[in-house]
Amino acid sequence: MSSAARRVGALMSSTAGSTPPGQPPLAIGHPPLEGEGSRAPVLRLTDITKRFGPLVANDQISFELARGETVALLGENGAGKTTLMNILFGHYVADEGTVEAFGRPLPPGDPRAALDAGIGMVHQHFTLADNMTVLENITLGTQSLRSLRSDRRAARERIRALSSDFGLAVEPDATVASLSVGERQRVEILKALYRDAKILILDEPTAVLTPAETDALFRTLKTLAANGLSIIFISHKLAEVLAVSDRVVVLRGGRVAGERRTAEISRGELAALMVGYDLAPSPVKAIRTGPPALILENVAVRPRSGMGFADLSLTLRSGEITGLAGVSGNGQAALAALIAGMERPTAGDIVVRSERIRDWGPRRALGAGVGRIPEDRHAVGTIGDMSVTENVIAERYRSGRFSRHGFMRWGAARDFAEEIIRDYDVKCPSPEARIRLLSGGNMQKLILGRALDGEPAIILANQPTRGLDVGAVAYVHGRLVAARDRGAAVLLISEDLDEIQTLADRIVVMSKGRLSAPSARGERTVAQLGELMAGHGLEAA
Amino acid sequence: MRLEPKPAPSKLALLLYPAGAVAVTLVITSLLVLAAGASPLSVFALVWKGAAGSQFALMETLTRATPLIFTGLAVAVAFRAKLWNIGAEAQLYIGAVVTVVLGTGTLALHSGLLLPLIAVSAMAAGALLLLGPALLKTSFGVDEVVTTLLLNFIVLLFVSMLLEGPLKDPTGLGWPQSQKVIAEAQLPRIIQGRRLHYGFVLALVSAVVVWVIMKRTALGYEMRAVGHNPEAARFAGIPVNTVLMKTALLSGGLAALAGFSEVAGLKGNLTRDLSPGFGYTGIVVAMLAMLNPLGVVVSAIFVAGIFVGADAMSRAAGVPSYIANVMTATALLTMVAAILLSRYRVRWR
Numbered sequence: 008m009s010s011a012a013r014r015v016g017a018l019m020s021s022t023a024g025s026t027p028p029g030q031p032p033l034a035i036g037h038p039p040l041e042g043e044g045s046r047a048p049v050l051r052l053t054d055i056t057k058r059f060g061p062l063v064a065n066d067q068i069s070f071e072l073a074r075g076e077t078v079a080l081l082g083e084n085g086a087g088k089t090t091l092m093n094i095l096f097g098h099y100v101a102d103e104g105t106v107e108a109f110g111r112p113l114p115p116g117d118p119r120a121a122l123d124a125g126i127g128m129v130h131q132h133f134t135l136a137d138n139m140t141v142l143e144n145i146t147l148g149t150q151s152l153r154s155l156r157s158d159r160r161a162a163r164e165r166i167r168a169l170s171s172d173f174g175l176a177v178e179p180d181a182t183v184a185s186l187s188v189g190e191r192q193r194v195e196i197l198k199a200l201y202r203d204a205k206i207l208i209l210d211e212p213t214a215v216l217t218p219a220e221t222d223a224l225f226r227t228l229k230t231l232a233a234n235g236l237s238i239i240f241i242s243h244k245l246a247e248v249l250a251v252s253d254r255v256v257v258l259r260g261g262r263v264a265g266e267r268r269t270a271e272i273s274r275g276e277l278a279a280l281m282v283g284y285d286l287a288p289s290p291v292k293a294i295r296t297g298p299p300a301l302i303l304e305n306v307a308v309r310p311r312s313g314m315g316f317a318d319l320s321l322t323l324r325s326g327e328i329t330g331l332a333g334v335s336g337n338g339q340a341a342l343a344a345l346i347a348g349m350e351r352p353t354a355g356d357i358v359v360r361s362e363r364i365r366d367w368g369p370r371r372a373l374g375a376g377v378g379r380i381p382e383d384r385h386a387v388g389t390i391g392d393m394s395v396t397e398n399v400i401a402e403r404y405r406s407g408r409f410s411r412h413g414f415m416r417w418g419a420a421r422d423f424a425e426e427i428i429r430d431y432d433v434k435c436p437s438p439e440a441r442i443r444l445l446s447g448g449n450m451q452k453l454i455l456g457r458a459l460d461g462e463p464a465i466i467l468a469n470q471p472t473r474g475l476d477v478g479a480v481a482y483v484h485g486r487l488v489a490a491r492d493r494g495a496a497v498l499l500i501s502e503d504l505d506e507i508q509t510l511a512d513r514i515v516v517m518s519k520g521r522l523s524a525p526s527a528r529g530e531r532t533v534a535q536l537g538e539l540m541a542g543h544g545l546e547a548a
Numbered sequence: 549m550r551l552e553p554k555p556a557p558s559k560l561a562l563l564l565y566p567a568g569a570v571a572v573t574l575v576i577t578s579l580l581v582l583a584a585g586a587s588p589l590s591v592f593a594l595v596w597k598g599a600a601g602s603q604f605a606l607m608e609t610l611t612r613a614t615p616l617i618f619t620g621l622a623v624a625v626a627f628r629a630k631l632w633n634i635g636a637e638a639q640l641y642i643g644a645v646v647t648v649v650l651g652t653g654t655l656a657l658h659s660g661l662l663l664p665l666i667a668v669s670a671m672a673a674g675a676l677l678l679l680g681p682a683l684l685k686t687s688f689g690v691d692e693v694v695t696t697l698l699l700n701f702i703v704l705l706f707v708s709m710l711l712e713g714p715l716k717d718p719t720g721l722g723w724p725q726s727q728k729v730i731a732e733a734q735l736p737r738i739i740q741g742r743r744l745h746y747g748f749v750l751a752l753v754s755a756v757v758v759w760v761i762m763k764r765t766a767l768g769y770e771m772r773a774v775g776h777n778p779e780a781a782r783f784a785g786i787p788v789n790t791v792l793m794k795t796a797l798l799s800g801g802l803a804a805l806a807g808f809s810e811v812a813g814l815k816g817n818l819t820r821d822l823s824p825g826f827g828y829t830g831i832v833v834a835m836l837a838m839l840n841p842l843g844v845v846v847s848a849i850f851v852a853g854i855f856v857g858a859d860a861m862s863r864a865a866g867v868p869s870y871i872a873n874v875m876t877a878t879a880l881l882t883m884v885a886a887i888l889l890s891r892y893r894v895r896w897r
Contacts, residue, residue, distance in 0.1 A: 099552060100895050116895050349783060370785035381783060390777040401773065401784035410766045417764075 047110065049074050049237045050095075050126075050206055055104035057090055064090040065101070066261040072206065077228060077238040079248040079269070081281055082258030083448065083476030088241050091258070092208055096128050097121045108206070127199025128208040131474065133191050135183045142166060142179040145198045162201075169200050174227045188335055189220035196227070207231065208239045213247055214474050217334045218504060218537065225251050243281070243476035245274050246505075257281050282478045296512070297325030299358075300496035301346070301377070301465045306355030308345050314338045316520035317354065323465060323496035328487065329525070330511025331500045334540050338520035339500050340382070343469040346498065347379045348372030360464070373402055378463030378495075380454055382470045384447065388454045391443030395435055396424040398442045399457045427456035432482070448479035455486055466490055466497045472506060484510060504533060518542040551892040565890050566836050566847070569882040576882075577875050584867045591865050598860025599853035605860070607742040611814065613845075613852035615640070615823065617751035618806035619830025620837065620844040621758050626799035628762065628839050629771040630778075631682065631792055635696030636803035637827025638703035639674035643804025645707060646670040647811040648715060648726045648818045651733030659732040666733060667750075667808050674804020675797040677703070682796035686789040700827065708820055715818065726818040735813035747809030752845060754802060759841040761798075771795050803827065832880040838887065851876055 048071035057065040065087045072078050082088050093099040095106055097118035106113040108124040135144050146162045166179045175193040183191060192212060199207055209228075213221045228251055232238055242248050248255055249269060257264045257280040265280045299322045307317035316338045323329055333339055344350040345357075348369035357364045359375040372379065381387040389398050400409050400420045409420050424438035431452045435445050442450060451471070458466070468487055472480040487510060491497050501507050507514055514531065516523040516539035523539045531539075578588030599609045619636040626633035650666045657665070681699065684690035710716075711724040719727075735746045762768035770791045773781040782788045810822055833851055837843030858872035 347783065348785075368785075369783055370787070373785050379783070386777070387780050387783045390773055390780045392776045393773065397769065397773070401781070401786070404766055404769060413765050413767065415764055415766055415769055 048072055048107075049109055050239075051107040052091070052095065053105050053107070055091060055094055055101045055106070057087075057094060057099060057101050063261050065094070068104070068258070068261075068263055070256050070263065070266065072237045072239060074237055075232050075235045076254065077232050077240055077252045079252035079255045080239055080241045080258065081243060081245075081248050081255055081277065082264075083243060083281060083478050086258040086281075086476070087261040088258055089210065090261075092128065092210060092239070092241065095121065096126065096208070122202060125203055125205035126208065127202060127204025127206070129192065129195040129199060129210065129212060131210040131212075131214060133195055135191060135194060137184040138182065140180050140182055141177055141186070141194050141197075144183055144194055145179075145201050166197060166201065169197055173200070173230050174223060189216050189223075192216065192220075192224070193227075200231075204236070206237045206239070208241070210241045211243075211474060212240070213242070213244065217502065217540070218533075221247070245277050245281075245477065248277065249274060278477055281476070296327045297494060297496075298360075299323065300325045300360060301498075302356075302358040303345070303352075304356040304358060306345065306352040306357065308341045308350050309353055310341045310344060310350055313340050314520050315341045319355075319520070319522060321515070321522060323498055325464065325494045325496050326491060327512045328491050328497040328499055328510050330507035330514045331498060331517055331522075332504055332507045332514060332536055332540060333502070333517035335502050337518050337540075339469075339517050341520075342517070343382065343467060343500055346372065346377060346465075346467045347381065347469075348377070376461075376464040378458035378461070378466045378490075380451075380458050380466070380468045380471045382473070382500075384450050384454060385443075389442045389450055392441055394439050395428070395433075395442050395445075395453065396420050396438040399424045399427050399453060402457060403461070427453060427460060430460075431456040431486075448475050451475060451479060451483065455483060459486060459490055462490075462493065462495070464495060466495050467500075468497060469500045470502065471499070472501075472503070480506075504536060508533075516540055551888075552895060561890065562838065565886040566838065566843075566883060569836070569879060569886040570850070572882045573875060573879045576878050577871060580871065580874060581867055584871075586865050586867050591861055591867055591871075594861035594864050595854065595857035597857070598864075599857030604742070605856065607739065607744045609849060609853045609856045610748055611743045611745070611852075612856050613848040614745075614748045614751050614813070615806040615810050615826040616829055616833050616848035616852055617748075617755060617845055618809065619803050619826050620833030620848050621751075621754055621841055622799045622801075622803035622806075623830045623834035624837060624839040624841055624844055625758060625762075625771070625802065626678075626795055627775075627834060629775040629792060629795040631685075631775075631795050631799065632693045633678060633681075633696050633796070633799050633803075634693055634831070635678065635681065635699045635827065636799075636806070636830045637823060637825065638696070638700045639677050639800045639803035640807040640810075640823050640827050641703050641707050642673045642677050643670035643807030644811045644818050644822055645710065645715075645807075646673045646804070647733070647808045648729065651729035651812060652727045653730050656730075657732065659734075662732050663735065663812065666812065667805065670804045670808040671801035674800040674802075674807070676800070677804075678796040678800030679793065682792055686792055704820070707818070711818065711820060717817065724820060728816040729812060733812055734816065735809065743814060745809075745813035747813035750805065750809060751848075754805065755841050755845045758798075758802070762841060767791070767794060803830070806830075829876060832876050832883075835880055835883045835887070838883075838890075851879075 050072040053069050055065050055068045056063070068087070068091055070078070080088050090099065094101045097116055097120060100116040108126060113124055114120045136147070142159070142163055145166055163179050169175065170177055175197055177186070177190050177193045177197065183194065186194065196207070212224060216224060228238055228240070240248070240251055252269045254266065255269055255272065255277065256266050257277065259281060301323040303319060303321045305318050305320055307315070307319070309315040314336060319342070331339060331342070341350060345352060348367055348371055351367050357367055364371060364375060385391060390401070400423060404410055404415065409416055409423070421438050427433065428435060428438065433449045433452045433456070435449060442453070445453070466487070471483050471487070475483065487497055487499065499507065499510055512528055513525045514528070514536070515525045516536060518540055519542050574592065581588045581591045598605055600606050619640060622636045622639065623633060646669050647666050650669055655662060655665070677699065678696065681692045681695035684695055685692045708724065711726060715726045717725050717727045738744045738746060738748065762771070770786050773786055774788050774791045778788050806826055807822070811818055815822060829851060833844055833848045836847035836850070854875050855872045858869040861867065862869035
């Protein structure tokens with residue numbers, strides 16, 4: 008590690024000369040602080056307040072970040088984490104308060120200034136150009152127009168060096184489209200490092216990673232911190248926060264609910280700080296498995312993009328949660344699309360309660376009693392610019408309850424929306440509010456309400472808790488378990504093994520478009536499941 | 549400069565955006581008027597007088613607004629579902645062709661029967677004309693902006709061919725024009741001696757019907773859902789392609805009514821200059837109305853007023869009436885900016 012540090016030092020000093028004028032030369036080992044010593048914070052947020060209309064997203068938030076320190080920003084959805092980071096990064100302008108980086112105030116509303124001050128951000132949703140190479144993505148916007156070729160060679164060297172020093176293995180000349188999610192994230196981190204970031208902000212970085220990738224990321228973060236980088240780690244996953252951070256700042260309802268040294272706080276205390284009340288662990292009930300509700304018989308799907316599968320068979324039984332584990336990109340998306348009705352099988356049969364269904368499609372799936380929770384809340388689950396009411400009735404506006412002779416019954420629709428808002432504990436200003444103004448957790452609760460309200464016999468839950476905070480996760484889990492208990496057949500697709508192991512009565516693993524034999528809860532160890540996820544020892548299901 | 553998303557604007561704000569756009573347009577065009585050596589205030593006063601200063605002027609403005617309401621509605625309906633119908637001009641001409649074919653004596657019926665029959669046939673023709681591009685879009689992903697735009701030229705050439713051939717008026721002294729429609733196929737005038745005809749009433753009724761469709765029916769809901777997010781709409785079980793087809797039929801039919809109303813209500817026959825770009829101006833009308841069907845009526849009258857008023861003004865003030873084109877074009881651009889501002893807040897710094 009000390010050799011890595013030395014190499015970084017050398018690397019940085021060799022590139023310092025090539026930084027454009029006006030930008031402070033980078034020195035991870037020697038921050039440009041005058042007279043304040045290394046105790047002075049590299050970043051100081053003072054009394055940040057941000058309002059969106061009546062909503063106060065950030066209320067007098069202050070915290071500091073020291074050199075080489077990893078601070079976790081923990082909070083539920085809508086707690087104000089993302090808003091705060093957007094202010095820090097110049098995407099939003101705070102109504103009150105100041106941001107200081109390296110002792111100098113950062114001009115508000117100027118992402119360029121944040122970049123120049125050495126703040127790098129890895130967004131939850133990656134900002135890479137798919138059709139360009141890793142090298143091009145990393146150097147985008149940093150090159151001068153002249154002497155592109157020599158820059159390119161130097162850039163490639165530098166990327167290689169950075170990636171080997173920090174365990175960010177990625178091929179500079181690969182096209183981004185061909186990379187896995189984990190690799191793309193590494194490109195994002197490299198992009199920040201390449202631009203001499205001294206403060207790295209990661210927004211929910213593990214949401215899309217496998218356990219192994221998460222471990223690798225944490226190792227990288229530790230190395231970076233040891234080399235003097237300061238890191239802000241935004242998360243709502245307690246285990247990760249405890250594993251990676253030195254200090255935790257807990258946000259709740261836009262305020263700082265508490266600030267603790269990680270070594271001095273327990274998981275339970277942290278959870279209580281975050282949600283504001285104690286979480287009870289969900290009880291495990293004895294389950295009574297019923298007859299098959301949905302049978303896929305030797306189905307094949309060839310999606311337009313991503314991995315498909317052939318000759319796949321799967322049975323979902325009433326009163327049982329089937330967990331589908333696997334690394335993303337192994338055919339889960341196609342399987343989910345098939346069950347949701349978004350894809351048609353090119354071969355094989357779909358049997359719902361012993362009836363073979365022809366003409367499979369979204370409406371057919373709904374008619375067959377499949378409640379669907381899609382993976383992507385924003386692009387697929389909701390219509391952002393339409394109201395809450397218009398969104399919750401989207402799957403059933405044709406029923407007599409909501410339309411008659413082609414005319415909508417908006418009064419009934421609004422009543423239904425209010426019912427869902429109440430029953431599913433959704434926080435929203437009114438049923439008329441545009442759904443895109445809701446936080447992720449509330450949006451998911453609405454989707455849950457829409458999918459589960461008709462008590463569907465089959466439930467497809469594709470990554471139902473991705474990006475949600477502890478409170479919302481517990482809520483979603485509770486709803487799924489309740490649905491199982493009333494006799495629904497649930498397919499839970501998740502990349503989070505913990506989630507699968509907690510909830511699923513039966514686990515199958517998907518890898519390279521094939522399913523493993525099912526195993527009962529607790530039958531396989533994490534290591535065994537991991538092996539299956541990596542594609543070893545696959546048997547016919 | 550940064551853009552921040554902001555919550556949905558209030559009802560009042562929705563009125564302020566078009567008003568602001570119009571105000572900015574007036575400021576920009578006054579610079580041009582100054583450059584032309586006239587006083588902006590007197591020019592705008594003359595435009596106002598020419599557009600609404602007398603009963604005659606007002607009637608002329610409403611007459612001119614009639615086809616614009618139809619094409620504006622056609623565009624508003626299609627754009628709401630993000631079906632970019634730039635071909636209202638072609639659909640208008642097809643509607644006019646059908647009106648002439650059926651209205652010049654082919655069918656001898658009572659006008660109470662003949663007019664509805666012609667109107668429905670014209671709508672069907674316009675609807676079918678837009679169905680082609682819509683099918684190409686849903687089946688092969690062909691961009692409908694290109695196909696509908698190009699169809700305008702194809703249809704205009706087709707009309708030229710008809711006017712030189714089968715539809716040519718034998719008594720027309722060689723001019724490329726059709727015969728006049730028979731008396732039973734004419735829309736009556738609202739006031740004796742004025743040009744305003746019942747096509748205007750039909751336009752108002754259409755606007756109300758379209759408003760009801762958009763706000764109150766399942767089809768309107770489907771169209772809005774498909775327009776905002778087709779992927780989510782499909783996931784929720786909305787038949788996206790079918791909705792686009794229905795949208796195309798409605799939009800094409802409305803545009804064709806403009807052609808019907810111009811021939812049966814105003815001109816009496818078909819010529820190549822039946823429409824001075826009503827199809828394209830319909831886009832401006834729809835955008836100024838922020839795609840609201842009732843707003844289309846207001847914005848169509850406004851745009852028509854500019855054109856009618858500018859004609860009168862240019863005779864009196866010596867400023868070219870092209871200023872009307874500049875004004876509507878500027879209004880479109882400022883309105884697009886205003887729509888952006890209705891969704892985002894601009895932060896300077």
